Amino acid sequence: MKAINVGLLGIGTVGGGTYTVLARNAEEITRRAGRPIRIDIVADRNLERVHEITGGSCRATDDAFAVVDDPAIDIVVELIGGYDLARQLVLAAIANGKHVVTANKALLAKHGNEIFAAAQQKGVMVGFEAAVAGGIPIIKALREGLTANRIEWIAGIINGTTNFILSEMRDKGLPFATVLQDAQRLGYAEADPTFDVEGIDAAHKLSIMSAIAFGSAMNFAQAHIEGISQLEAVDIKYAERLGYRIKLLGITKRTSEGVELRVHPTLIPAKRLIANVEGAMNAVLVKGDAVGATLYYGKGAGAEPTASAVIADLVDVTRMHTADPEHRVPHLAFQPGAMVELPILPIAEVTTSYYLRLRVEDRAGVLADVARLLADNGISIDAMIQREPNEGEEQTDIIMLTHQTRERHIDQAIAGIEALPAVKGSIIRLRLEELL
Numbered sequence: 067m068k069a070i071n072v073g074l075l076g077i078g079t080v081g082g083g084t085y086t087v088l089a090r091n092a093e094e095i096t097r098r099a100g101r102p103i104r105i106d107i108v109a110d111r112n113l114e115r116v117h118e119i120t121g122g123s124c125r126a127t128d129d130a131f132a133v134v135d136d137p138a139i140d141i142v143v144e145l146i147g148g149y150d151l152a153r154q155l156v157l158a159a160i161a162n163g164k165h166v167v168t169a170n171k172a173l174l175a176k177h178g179n180e181i182f183a184a185a186q187q188k189g190v191m192v193g194f195e196a197a198v199a200g201g202i203p204i205i206k207a208l209r210e211g212l213t214a215n216r217i218e219w220i221a222g223i224i225n226g227t228t229n230f231i232l233s234e235m236r237d238k239g240l241p242f243a244t245v246l247q248d249a250q251r252l253g254y255a256e257a258d259p260t261f262d263v264e265g266i267d268a269a270h271k272l273s274i275m276s277a278i279a280f281g282s283a284m285n286f287a288q289a290h291i292e293g294i295s296q297l298e299a300v301d302i303k304y305a306e307r308l309g310y311r312i313k314l315l316g317i318t319k320r321t322s323e324g325v326e327l328r329v330h331p332t333l334i335p336a337k338r339l340i341a342n343v344e345g346a347m348n349a350v351l352v353k354g355d356a357v358g359a360t361l362y363y364g365k366g367a368g369a370e371p372t373a374s375a376v377i378a379d380l381v382d383v384t385r386m387h388t389a390d391p392e393h394r395v396p397h398l399a400f401q402p403g404a405m406v407e408l409p410i411l412p413i414a415e416v417t418t419s420y421y422l423r424l425r426v427e428d429r430a431g432v433l434a435d436v437a438r439l440l441a442d443n444g445i446s447i448d449a450m451i452q453r454e455p456n457e458g459e460e461q462t463d464i465i466m467l468t469h470q471t472r473e474r475h476i477d478q479a480i481a482g483i484e485a486l487p488a489v490k491g492s493i494i495r496l497r498l499e500e501l502l
């Protein structure tokens with residue numbers, strides 16, 4: 067049986083895991099794929115590392131372009147990350163008629179439309195299971211398993227670093243900055259954690275899922291993105307008292323007016339399964355009209371979990387390699403000619419519930435004024451707690467949950483409330499989803 071030849075670009079954590087798992091499970095993978103999947107050449111700047119991992123069992127080069135131009139290579143696996151070089155390499159591989167497998171969510175979120183159009187034109191496959199939620203087969207589930215459904219919404223914990231930080235903040239009552247430092251010391255968070263903590267990594271993954279769920283183009287540029295760096299431990303505590311947990315969620319929802327595409331810290335009921343996803347784990351909740359809510363849970367990063375997804379794509383490509391392009395599963399789940407343009411809703415038009423925390427003077431009539439401003443904007447209060455003021459203290463905190471309203475209405479109400487003389491400083495506002 068002639069092997070299918072893979073050219074691996076990058077043998078870092080995921081590349082190393084891919085080599086190891088392919089070697090360890092070669093016999094079973096061959097039985098599944100129908101023929102051996104062989105890493106024929108590895109490109110990496112660090113040739114010593116290539117040798118360390120492969121033991122000289124395949125060719126090595128420090129020139130990634132030599133791999134994408136190599137006529138012996140059937141599938142290029144791009145694991146170098148980043149935007150520009152990865153884009154050039156992937157487009158060159160496609161232009162040379164090679165199939166591509168990538169774990170690069172940033173690349174697809176930014177250049178996915180161009181890459182899929184090029185792949186479509188050349189009749190090659192682009193696999194990207196590893197780009198979203200690491201080892202969880204969420205792309206397969208959305209693209210194939212749920213294909214009967216009209217997908218209504220997706221809500222996911224799709225960044226392990228931030229979920230780890232939030233779990234630690236809740237467990238230990240520590241502030242964000244302290245937990246981040248610990249996470250960096252333990253190697254859970256990158257030295258530059260911006261992409262993770264500011265929600266950008268989650269938004270990349272969300273944009274990909276949204277496109278597949280609704281059959282529309284990738285729309286990362288229009289996503290609303292808020293991270294967790296401004297989140298205070300006290301809000302995690304108050305949320306808990308009200309029966310909620312705070313998670314960094316990526317949410318995409320189809321409404322009659324357009325698509326919501328947003329990443330932000332979100333209160334969710336503590337009794338939901340997804341609220342109990344702790345540490346660096348990932349989970350994605352998908353609501354389909356026929357199946358109802360389905361939940362996918364697992365490791366969203368790491369060498370072998372991500373390799374599991376890369377190799378699943380390699381097996382898919384190997385199986386479908388000789389099929390007519392029109393008989394393969396479409397890249398974005400919908401046939402290329404059947405994609406639609408759906409407007410992305412600005413955040414001001416999103417409808418959700420809210421958590422508000424305000425510092426107020428503790429005297430008669432203050433709460434009535436606040437409630438009146440909410441009512442004037444059509445906002446109904448769902449729950450409220452007031453902190454016991456300390457001995458001699460003349461100010462207190464009020465924490466409120468609202469029923470659903472449009473974001474622009476809560477913005478207006480907040481502006482009015484902040485202008486009240488009895489209200490001190492800015493109001494903390496977080497979004498809340500029941501996930502029903």
Ligand code: HSE
Nearest residue numbers: 224225226227366367
């Ligand atoms: N940095 C990501 C996370 C993993 O923390 O989940 C890779 O996407």
